[in-house]
Amino acid sequence: MARREDRQADDPKQGELAEGEKVPAWRQRAVAKSLNAARSRAEKRIQGLLDAAFALIDERGTTEFTIQEVVDRSKQSLRGFYQYFDSKDELLFALLEESIREAVEDLAAAVEAESKPLDRLRAFTIRLHEWCESLGTQRVRGSHNRVPISEFSMQLAIKDPERLAAVIAPLSRMLIELLKAAVADGALQVDEPGRAALLIQQTAMYGWLMNRFVQNPASRITAEDTWEFCLRGLGR
Amino acid sequence: MARREDRQADDPKQGELAEGEKVPAWRQRAVAKSLNAARSRAEKRIQGLLDAAFALIDERGTTEFTIQEVVDRSKQSLRGFYQYFDSKDELLFALLEESIREAVEDLAAAVEAESKPLDRLRAFTIRLHEWCESLGTQRVRGSHNRVPISEFSMQLAIKDPERLAAVIAPLSRMLIELLKAAVADGALQVDEPGRAALLIQQTAMYGWLMNRFVQNPASRITAEDTWEFCLRGLGR
DNA sequence: CTCAAAACGAGAATATAATTGCCAACACTT
DNA sequence: AAGTGTTGGCAATTATATTCTCGTTTTGAG
Incomplete structure (x- = not known):
């Protein structure tokens, strides 16, 4: 069982990543003094575990692999696995963080391609929908199969909403900024950007779940549908 | 593990319930000949199991009870439990069906109170949102805590979407009818009622999940917000 | 270069639940 | 009242996650 309290305390990497690439140089140097080598070694092993897990997810299309399989594939040991991750869920959580990071980059790129608020x-909305939708079918570039990860995030939404909110925060922030910009530009009128952002997020991110229910492809919700629905829904 | 193929074959009750209360009288009589007593006995036990499970869910606020606890509480045996349910998931599925049935009745009542399409x-949209939202907090009347059930339905959406779609079908049908009526009335214009229904369902049913993410109550999505968003979103 | 401490690998040991198997006792039909 | 199907009690099995033990290896300080 992973205790919530342990988290930030004993894992510097987590905090660092959550804040972005920038780590105060002084701290870097200070820690580096005796930890540099040890850390890079540990980082390599952790990366090995993540890669193995991603690979298993990619080929199986599900998160139902065993830890044993992960360590076998990465040529490590159970002992070692639990040295880095408190539990299997922590591993999945790490994979989720990686995926979100990728998503944010991708979304930022899509947004930058446009100029009008x-x-x-x-662009953000449509890309977000596509990102979630990209059902294992036509996986993009070298990126990983995100469906099992989305499913995990779903479970996280149920089991530990605060934590999920924390990982998707960068994404939510980006969305709110875009909304505010659009409002400032006069292209949109919303009173509570926060609420509007929730509605957009919900519509774009959970459409894929609903689409699973329908047999008739004509009734599926496309990225375009999503955008039009949101745009009109937010009121002119 | 519950095989999908087993389902309809060996469980007359399931089929009967899915079709509604009406069972051809002749068949009833024919089967009754030798099964009546046995069935009512079995039905009583099954109900006992369902009640026990509901009770456990109500007091714990989660579906994380063990089968052992269910049988202890209903004064039955593991052996007996597995005589009626192929697995724990089948039990949860039964609870979900019960809840949906309740929901449909409730929604139908709310709808009947209005006359204009x-x-x-x-009324349907708002009631649906409230139904899902009614987070364990202020549980309605004698009805059960639906949050853990909603969560289960979520997992089902991931693991077995067709099956979830099947239980929700009555609800979806009702919504589509209402939509068509509104369109016929000229109050609304949508090309694909199926798609429109999906959007409404999604907005109303998953709002509660999103609301869990937000700290600031002012940003929460209310039933009213949901309705306005949908109404405008569907265009006009 | 050498040693104590820390990290590691292999694999056994635990723990928790779900699901089954087994057998004697019971209940209801005929 | 015998026969057949149903039950209770409970041990057995299975599947995984998670922890523990014990030698081995690696690392970093001196």
Whole structure:
């Protein structure tokens, strides 16, 4: 069982990543003094575990692998695994963080391609929908199969909403900024950007779940549908 | 593990319930000949199991009870439990069906209270949102805590979407009818009622999940927000 | 270069639940 | 009242996650 309290305390990496690439140089140097080598070694092993897990997820299309399989594939040991991760869920959580990071980059790129605030918001929404939707079918580039990860995030939404909120925060922030910009531009009128952002997120991110229910492809919700629905829904 | 193929074959009750209360009288009589007593006995036990499970869910606020606890509470045996349910998931599925049945009745009542097509649609949407939202907090009447059940349905959406779609079907059908009526009335214009229904369902049913993410109550999505968002979103 | 401490690998040991198997006692039908 | 199917009690099995033990190896200080 992973205790919530342990988390930030004993894992510097987590904090560092959550804040972005920038780590105060002084701290870096200080810690580096005796930990540099040890850390890079540990980092390599952790990466090995993550890669193995991603590989298993990719080929199986599910998160139902065993820890044993992960350590076998990465040529490590159970002992070692539990040295780095408190539990299997912590591993999945790490994979989720990685995926979100990728998503944010991707979304940022899509947004930068546009200049008008409303177009930027539109680009974000559509890309977000596609990102979640990209059902294992036509996986993009070298990126990983995100469906099992999305499913895990779903379970996390149920079991530990605060934590999920924390990982998707960067994404939510980006969305809120885009909204505010669109409002400032006069292209949109919303009173509570926070609430509007929730509605957009919900519509774009959970559409894929609903789409699973329908047999008739004509009734599926496309990224375009999503955007139009949101745009009109937010009121002119 | 519950095989999908087993389902309809060996469980007459399931089929009967899925079709509604009406069972051809002749068949009833024919089967009754030798099964009546046995069935009512079995039904009593099954009900006992369901009640025990509901009770456990109500007091714990989660579906994380063990089968052992269910049988202890209903004064039955593991052996007996597995005579009626192929697995724990089958039990949860039964509870979900019960809840949906309740929901449909409730929604139907709310809808009947209105006469204008658009008002009926509105009543449905808002009631649906409230039904899902009614987070364990202020549980309605004698009804059960639906949050853990909603969570289970979520997992089902991931693991077995067709099956979830099947239980929700009555609800979806009702919504589509209301939509068509509103369109016929000229109060609304949508090309694909199926898709529109999906969007409404999604917005109303998953809002509660999103609301869990937000700390600031002012940003929470209310039933009213949901309705307005949907109404405008569907265009006009 | 050498040693104590820390990290590691292999694999056994635990723990928790779900699911089954087994057998004697019971209940209801005929 | 015998026969057949149902039950209770409970041990056995299975599947995994998680922890523990014990030698081995690696690392970093001196």
